[in-house]
Amino acid sequence: AIQVTQSPSSLSASVGDRVTITCRASQDIRSDLGWYQQKPGKAPKLLIYAASSLQSGVPPRFSGSGSGTDFTLSISSLQPEDFATYYCLQDYNYPLYTFGQGTKVEIK
Amino acid sequence: EVQLLESGGGLVQPGGSLRLSCAVSGFTFTTYAMSWVRQAPGKGLEWVSSMSANGRSTFYADSVKGRFTISRDSSKNTLYLQMNSLRAEDTAVYYCACLVIAVPINYWGPGTLVTVSS
Numbered sequence: 001a002i003q004v005t006q007s008p009s010s011l012s013a014s015v016g017d018r019v020t021i022t023c024r025a026s027q028d029i030r031s032d033l034g035w036y037q038q039k040p041g042k043a044p045k046l047l048i049y050a051a052s053s054l055q056s057g058v059p060p061r062f063s064g065s066g067s068g069t070d071f072t073l074s075i076s077s078l079q080p081e082d083f084a085t086y087y088c089l090q091d092y093n094y095p096l097y098t099f100g101q102g103t104k105v106e107i108k
Numbered sequence: 109e110v111q112l113l114e115s116g117g118g119l120v121q122p123g124g125s126l127r128l129s130c131a132v133s134g135f136t137f138t139t140y141a142m143s144w145v146r147q148a149p150g151k152g153l154e155w156v157s158s159m160s161a162n163g164r165s166t167f168y169a170d171s172v173k174g175r176f177t178i179s180r181d182s183s184k185n186t187l188y189l190q191m192n193s194l195r196a197e198d199t200a201v202y203y204c205a206c207l208v209i210a211v212p213i214n215y216w217g218p219g220t221l222v223t224v225s226s
Binding site for chain 2: 001031032033034036038043044046049050053055087089090091094095096097098099100101102
């Protein structure tokens, strides 16, 4: 099974900061990776698909990069509504999936 | 409008059984694989099980293999998850989802809580 390692598990940042979260897959997964934002009590929201494509309606301060085994989610200027937990998800072996462990973004 | 709505969650004793349902509307139920994803209290997301678009193949996480069974009734546009031999560690919110990252397709239900406790 494909493993995905996400880091960091949590981070503290201020409004306006640039934030970077990474995911590393245990094998080459091409660009079959998405990034999700989850707020308490809600289903996850898709931000980035196919590693670097911005989902419709998502602010352009969110961006994704990478392919193969190493991927990055960046938030260029953190806004108050961005404090949440972020997950990566791979579906290289669709419909078998692996989520990253999650990164909780907290207010500094 | 696409809607996925789970039902069937609740409190069950260890060793017990529960069947979850997911009623789907607003898209062709058999076009894509359908899945169950769970989230234990305060923990991350965990993929549980999927059924292929044609319904012929099923897939399970190692943590539930042999205990959970995914199925569907296409005439009712409903996905099911039969959960047997439940354990405390199965306590979680269970989401029904249709996820295809490349397209992208990203549909989730609001989730249903399953609590396994004596």
